Amino acid sequence: MGRYPCAEKTGLKKGPWTREEDQKLLAYIEEHGHGSWRALPSNAGLDRCGKSCRLRWTNYLRPDIKRGKFTTKEEQTIIQLHALLGNRWSAIATHLPRRTDNEIKNYWNTHLKKRLTKMGIDPVTHKPNGSGLSASAADGQSKCAASLNHMAQWENARLEAESRLVQESNHRRTSVSPPSAAFPSPPPAALPPSPSPYLDVLREWLPSTLHPTENTMPLTVHQAEEEWKCLMKPPGCFAGMLLGDPNEPQSGEGGDESDMAEGGTCVEEEVEENKNYWNRLLNLVNSSSPSNSPPAVF
DNA sequence: AAGAAGGTCAACCGCATAATT
């Protein structure tokens, strides 16, 4: 991998941007688009490296950026997505329209992380660290954390499936772009006959700790895809109770110990629901496996 | 009023990886 020398090696300007620089960058991008960031600084008459210009644009100058205080809903989304995705700020940012990954990262590090820590929850694992929680609440959260781990797997699978959909869609449209190494697209004639490109990924990612039950309900591919699209539905009761200052009771959600206990119960129900949900998907995937696919062992 | 301590956030750095040659 090569890396072009940035400011430190070429003597280009570093540090805070001036109003004039911002104006130059804005004017240039408005007229020409950013095109190649490498070539942009010299074209725009800026004494900066392309990387610096890109950062300034994406994190500050872009017109569609929303700035200012995060709403409660945004906070909730960040906490939930962080539990699912970890420090994948750009992935989190895709679920928060008009917010940048940098802004979300800063907000997490300066606000949310501390809030979770204060509440006795490890901000890395989202598991309770034992202090300041009732036993039942801690137990409930622990179960929920396990549930969230599974959800993280699903989100990974979803992202992969989406990438592949894009790849395949592009391939069908253009039939000229080379297949990517990560998501190789078969030639059009060899595209899988299944209407559900999610299925392969589903099969791959089905949680290994869950076992099919006798009561799994058959689903149609369409139903499964619809449910799949709803996978990011927040596990509300868990993340919701993390919101707000624990010392400041909020209307209807979170904060005191009684709510935490209630949250624990809710989490147990949710884990049960998740198990049923996954079992139904497992059933679907197994029943729709092509004959040459080995049966999944769970 | 002044210095210390802590908080915030824009920007940088280095790495990973996709794209190109």
Place this chain on the structure above:
DNA sequence: GAATTATGCGGTTGACCTTCT
């Protein structure tokens, strides 16, 4: 297939601001 280029990402830094003592 290897080398190079371009871009994106996450971690970290440091300047500036606010609050505390």
